[in-house]
Amino acid sequence: MNVAFFFEVLIGGLLAGVMYSLVALGFVLIYKASGVFNFAQGAMVFFAALTFISLVERGLNFWLALVVTLAVMVVLGIAIEKVVLRPLVNQPPITLFMATIGLTFVLEGLSQLVWGSQPHGLELGIQDVPMEWLSQSTGINISQFDIFAAGVAGLLVAVLALFFQYTRIGRALRAVADDHQAALSVGIPLKHIWAIVWSVAGFVALVAGLMWGARNGVQYALTFIALKALPVLILGGFESVLGAIVGGLIIGASEKLAEVYIGPMVGGGIESWFAYVVALLFLLVRPQGLFGEKIIDRV
Amino acid sequence: MFYREAGQFKSSYAEDQQIFPIRQDRIGITALLLVVFVAVPLLGDQYWLSAIFTPLLIFALAALGLNILTGYAGQLSLGTAAFMAVGAFMAYNFMLRLPWLGVIPSFILAGLCAAAVGVVFGLPSLRIKGFYLAVATLACQFFVLWAIQRWGWITNYSASGVITAQKMVILGFPFDTPALKYLLTLSIVTLLALLAKNLMRSETGRAFMAVRDMDVAAEVIGIRMMHTKLLAFAISSFYCGVAGAMYAFCYLGTVEPEAFTLDLSFRVLFMIIIGGTGSILGSFIGAAFITLLPIFLNVMFGGISHLLGVEIPHAVISNLELIIFGALIIFFLIVEPHGLARLWQIAKEKLRLWPFPH
Numbered sequence: 001m002n003v004a005f006f007f008e009v010l011i012g013g014l015l016a017g018v019m020y021s022l023v024a025l026g027f028v029l030i031y032k033a034s035g036v037f038n039f040a041q042g043a044m045v046f047f048a049a050l051t052f053i054s055l056v057e058r059g060l061n062f063w064l065a066l067v068v069t070l071a072v073m074v075v076l077g078i079a080i081e082k083v084v085l086r087p088l089v090n091q092p093p094i095t096l097f098m099a100t101i102g103l104t105f106v107l108e109g110l111s112q113l114v115w116g117s118q119p120h121g122l123e124l125g126i127q128d129v130p131m132e133w134l135s136q137s138t139g140i141n142i143s144q145f146d147i148f149a150a151g152v153a154g155l156l157v158a159v160l161a162l163f164f165q166y167t168r169i170g171r172a173l174r175a176v177a178d179d180h181q182a183a184l185s186v187g188i189p190l191k192h193i194w195a196i197v198w199s200v201a202g203f204v205a206l207v208a209g210l211m212w213g214a215r216n217g218v219q220y221a222l223t224f225i226a227l228k229a230l231p232v233l234i235l236g237g238f239e240s241v242l243g244a245i246v247g248g249l250i251i252g253a254s255e256k257l258a259e260v261y262i263g264p265m266v267g268g269g270i271e272s273w274f275a276y277v278v279a280l281l282f283l284l285v286r287p288q289g290l291f292g293e294k295i296i297d298r299v
Numbered sequence: 300m301f302y303r304e305a306g307q308f309k310s311s312y313a314e315d316q317q318i319f320p321i322r323q324d325r326i327g328i329t330a331l332l333l334v335v336f337v338a339v340p341l342l343g344d345q346y347w348l349s350a351i352f353t354p355l356l357i358f359a360l361a362a363l364g365l366n367i368l369t370g371y372a373g374q375l376s377l378g379t380a381a382f383m384a385v386g387a388f389m390a391y392n393f394m395l396r397l398p399w400l401g402v403i404p405s406f407i408l409a410g411l412c413a414a415a416v417g418v419v420f421g422l423p424s425l426r427i428k429g430f431y432l433a434v435a436t437l438a439c440q441f442f443v444l445w446a447i448q449r450w451g452w453i454t455n456y457s458a459s460g461v462i463t464a465q466k467m468v469i470l471g472f473p474f475d476t477p478a479l480k481y482l483l484t485l486s487i488v489t490l491l492a493l494l495a496k497n498l499m500r501s502e503t504g505r506a507f508m509a510v511r512d513m514d515v516a517a518e519v520i521g522i523r524m525m526h527t528k529l530l531a532f533a534i535s536s537f538y539c540g541v542a543g544a545m546y547a548f549c550y551l552g553t554v555e556p557e558a559f560t561l562d563l564s565f566r567v568l569f570m571i572i573i574g575g576t577g578s579i580l581g582s583f584i585g586a587a588f589i590t591l592l593p594i595f596l597n598v599m600f601g602g603i604s605h606l607l608g609v610e611i612p613h614a615v616i617s618n619l620e621l622i623i624f625g626a627l628i629i630f631f632l633i634v635e636p637h638g639l640a641r642l643w644q645i646a647k648e649k650l651r652l653w654p655f656p657h
Contacts, residue, residue: 037430087633093429094375098572099632101565105625113618227437227561234434272445276438280423283435287427 015146017252023229042226043107049209073202119219237292349477359586364538370576372531373511383543384559390544413540421532575638
């Protein structure tokens, strides 16, 4: 076995895992604050990326398009809170889950209706090529773009951490995540908080959409990355931002390694389910995921 | 005359325990069965029978299977399409390799294979719950589809993974017209629905419901958790497997693995949510709603474009349909979160008191 090749696969997997984490983050934010398992996160990623690229293609400046898309995502977040979540308050989680699947259809239809369904290429100015100095000195090929994506993800997590730690709204969000009732009783307006958290999730979706769009092109298949993020979620635990990151790294690395070393033995193409099996094995040991809240049964 | 129990006295245990204790219900169900068994095949044309009624019944059976697992036993599953796929492809294999077996035994064996797969993928349910379990069942969804595409013997080494369902001959009598296929489907669905109805009011069904409502409490009163949960998975997957076999043999004819994607799982899940979880009637109403809605929307848009005299591009229509479909699902969840079957229950209560509501 070639050691350099092993490390190349490992590092490539870890960096791919960061991309999964980007999507999983959006899930975690919403689940923490409102207990909703938001299946529409993938559709939101697609919606954000498609809106952004369409604005850019219509001649808008990069940063202006970014701001406009962000505004659209905030409006979307508020609209979802008003139209979907508020009437469904106090319903069982499965009902809310189904509502977000309905939302997925609406978002997919809406984005393609407005912007058309043809695929777009997205150029962020970073080439998806191996870094020269690294491959020359060690023989390991690591894509420049992957490093960039990892940097963006790190920055995003840092910004989110600062936001949650040091701003008034961030503290309110954490309070709500901790205990709805207690948060309500100290005067935190739950409705506003939900609108805000969906907007923040919209922002995360935009970042994820840009990264994934730049890598695979902005197209309908982008909605399926939600399915890539789900094993990351159950592995890391639904409630934990840290879990989303660590889960992403584990899934990414094991998926790539398995593809290279186990795949040929069973006929290849195992990436569609291997991540789920890894996550399942972890769950058998820790049913609430790596960093999920401990489940306490009360009768 | 009125729809109520008053005046209908039960004088034996057998009477007390019958499936439909109210006389009007019995009359209603008999009339319904007469209509679907006699009137529909006589009056319905080929298109309605083969493209609407047959798939509707098959989806109702799949929804019923999922309802047993999710609605009654409380285990959320997103792997329905996978169990259907197992049923479809195993039925094909049994017919291919053991041709003397016959259609019905092949369907039953295919259902049992699906049940076995269901038990294996139901094992995690002993440790994990809720959405964690739902995501875990996705593993089943992706693994089964992968296996069908990779393991050649399942599709009899067909290059594209597409299989063609064999002709169905039962006791020397060929079932090849839409009406006959419809009748075969209807008979199987009726039988299995009746079985489910009875099962759910037996000890097994009650154990399912106890596990759903509070699993720790159920365990404390002596319900065997492992046995009950795995049984729920087995029965549910059996139903889904038979539904899948009929989906292949009575409806599609030519089946590719892509017919059983995650989308199908979601559709069946929608059926039980819209129809009503924990309700046999709900599975049928939900299946009817989800199957008919796209057809209705299609006809509606056809009418609108005809009315306006403009040709609406196909892409626009399909996107609008997607939006309306999603919006309607949200709408129904908001106005009737317990499903359409709940409306029937409310109507029943109202009828009981009518015309003196106090």
